[in-house]
Amino acid sequence: GQQLNQSxxxxxxxxxxxxxxxxxxxxxxxxxxWYKQDPGEGPVLLIALYKAGELTxxxxxxxxxxxxxxxxFLNISASIPSDVGIYFCAGRDDKIIFGKxxxxxxxx
Amino acid sequence: xxxxxxxxxxxxxxxxTSVKIECRSLDFQATTMFWYRQFPKQSLMxxxxxxxxxxxxxxxxxxxDKFLINHASLTLSTLTVTSAHPEDSSFYxxxxxxxxxxxxxxxxxxxxxxxx
Numbered sequence: 001g002q003q004l005n006q007s008x009x010x011x012x013x014x015x016x017x018x019x020x021x022x023x024x025x026x027x028x029x030x031x032x033x034w035y036k037q038d039p040g041e042g043p044v045l046l047i048a049l050y051k052a053g054e055l056t057x058x059x060x061x062x063x064x065x066x067x068x069x070x071x072x073f074l075n076i077s078a079s080i081p082s083d084v085g086i087y088f089c090a091g092r093d094d095k096i097i098f099g100k101x102x103x104x105x106x107x108x
Numbered sequence: 109x110x111x112x113x114x115x116x117x118x119x120x121x122x123x124x125t126s127v128k129i130e131c132r133s134l135d136f137q138a139t140t141m142f143w144y145r146q147f148p149k150q151s152l153m154x155x156x157x158x159x160x161x162x163x164x165x166x167x168x169x170x171x172x173d174k175f176l177i178n179h180a181s182l183t184l185s186t187l188t189v190t191s192a193h194p195e196d197s198s199f200y201x202x203x204x205x206x207x208x209x210x211x212x213x214x215x216x217x218x219x220x221x222x223x224x
Binding site for chain 1 (some may be wrong): 144153213218
């Protein structure tokens with residue numbers, strides 16, 4: 001079946017630093033999605049990417065849909081404490097398949 | 109934005125009993141809903157696709173007789189965990205596909221199931 005490899009698994013950064021995480025797939029997706037999940041809650045959509053090569057921003061977040069349609073990255077600039085949480089990449093065709101997640105920790 | 113609700117938000121049940129979880133799309137009609145399960149510190153794993161008016165499609169390894177799905181209306185899908193066991197304890201999350209307006213899938217807040 002389809003698999004998504006997301007890295008890194010976790011990150012420890014200082015407030016104000018930039019963050020980068022990425023996702024690769026064994027197969028092609030028509031849509032790439034990035035979600036954030038806070039503890040005990042459902043995932044919330046951050047950015048949706050619909051075309052290969054597309055670069056999309058949402059505030060301090062920027063994500064790109066890889067040219068091969070098998071990868072995507074998410075960047076967060078100037079991290080703040082509320083950015084803490086788990087970030088999931090996801091690929092979608094007729095259903096959404098999630099990556100394993102990146103846990104973001106911000107050091108005091 | 110579109111809202112998806114789940115009920116209950118948490119439930120504790122005894123081993124051997126059945127539990128029903130509801131997923132509702134509040135401001136759009138959803139012909140397709142999805143059910144996911146998430147174990148602690150793990151990702152969301154798709155269990156099944158729920159289609160209004162027809163049988164659900166289950167992912168490989170998910171027992172359809174144990175996890176009964178009913179999508180009886182355009183705004184409601186239910187997941188019933190039958191004869192629950194402690195290993196069924198998990199966070200169950202649904203999502204609903206708004207094919208009409210936004211084309212996006214929206215996730216519910218999840219239901220924490222604990223089987224004692």
